[in-house]
Amino acid sequence: MVEIPKLGLGTYGRTGENGMLAILKALEVGYRHIDTAQSYDTEASVGDAVRRSGLPRSEVFITTKVADTQLDKSRFMDSVEHSLETIGVGPVDLLLIHWPSKNDAIPFEDYMLALAEAQRRGHTRLIGVSNFPGVLLERTERLLGPGVIATNQVEIHPYMQAPKLTAYARSKDLTLTAYQPLCRGAVASDPVLRRIADKHGVSASAAALAFLVAEGHLVIPASASEANLRANWQARDVILDAEDMQAIRALHRGERSINPEKAPIWDD
Numbered sequence: 001m002v003e004i005p006k007l008g009l010g011t012y013g014r015t016g017e018n019g020m021l022a023i024l025k026a027l028e029v030g031y032r033h034i035d036t037a038q039s040y041d042t043e044a045s046v047g048d049a050v051r052r053s054g055l056p057r058s059e060v061f062i063t064t065k066v067a068d069t070q071l072d073k074s075r076f077m078d079s080v081e082h083s084l085e086t087i088g089v090g091p092v093d094l095l096l097i098h099w100p101s102k103n104d105a106i107p108f109e110d111y112m113l114a115l116a117e118a119q120r121r122g123h124t125r126l127i128g129v130s131n132f133p134g135v136l137l138e139r140t141e142r143l144l145g146p147g148v149i150a151t152n153q154v155e156i157h158p159y160m161q162a163p164k165l166t167a168y169a170r171s172k173d174l175t176l177t178a179y180q181p182l183c184r185g186a187v188a189s190d191p192v193l194r195r196i197a198d199k200h201g202v203s204a205s206a207a208a209l210a211f212l213v214a215e216g217h218l219v220i221p222a223s224a225s226e227a228n229l230r231a232n233w234q235a236r237d238v239i240l241d242a243e244d245m246q247a248i249r250a251l252h253r254g255e256r257s258i259n260p261e262k263a264p265i266w267d268d
């Protein structure tokens, strides 16, 4: 059973030399799970940072995602092979479908079977999905079988706790990965989170991350600042009590910030 480190690093927007240095800094702080995507233009930086860190490849868990423009079966496998070349450290640990194809414009079976084929070819250890609602998770299970998908990466933070999707995932023993877990930094100034964070001697961001992990999710916050990388890393040491958990649960207000035209019909 492959274990995915619960606290990872997002790399959206961390392009160029500065982005690579931020990823390298995160590896120095202790992060061992890095999230990239074909569409982020950070795959090369992730590979560079891992090589420059001197860490054994086996110690860093790398996720990448097949872009929605590459789902067609004529392009899918080439795009995965191109990602592996760009990252340049061998197979990845987790390969995700970044967005499902809206209204099956690209047939669902085609790209999901291509994903499974990428795993069979050894391009990735695990496979998963992103931005999938329950109805597509059901289809995935019917097509590939139960337990084949390692995670569904979706927007989850204290203001968008995705209660319906979370309940569904729990019923299937499927782990969700919370993207944008800090609501793009907004949680840092939240009074409830600040109060709870003060009690535990950490930042409000660390309290938010500790909450999401206690709810059973993986988290992939992004930061280019060493101070914030370290503050977020402290989430690993925070144990929230039942009262803290209840207070943060009450912050949910269904606030979704990523909802492009290509988005599916969400559960929450």
Ligand SMILES: NC(=O)c1ccc[n+]([C@@H]2O[C@H](COP(=O)([O-])OP(=O)(O)OC[C@H]3O[C@@H](n4cnc5c(N)ncnc54)[C@H](OP(=O)(O)O)[C@@H]3O)[C@@H](O)[C@H]2O)c1
Residues within 6 Å of the ligand: 009, 010, 011, 012, 013, 035, 036, 098, 130, 131, 153, 154, 178, 179, 180, 181, 182, 183, 184, 185, 186, 188, 203, 205, 206, 220, 221, 222, 223, 224, 225, 227, 228, 229, 231, 232, 258
């Ligand atoms: N699958 C998908 O469709 C999808 C969609 C969106 C995102 N993602 C993934 O999820 C990752 C995280 O999402 P995100 O980067 O959009 O948002 P996020 O992690 O919620 O927030 C990042 C922002 O928060 C700030 N920040 C970080 N730590 C902080 C702290 N301790 N105190 C105050 N501010 C802090 C960062 O600024 P500084 O740099 O100044 O610290 C940055 O502006 C992405 O990088 C990407 O890998 C996936």
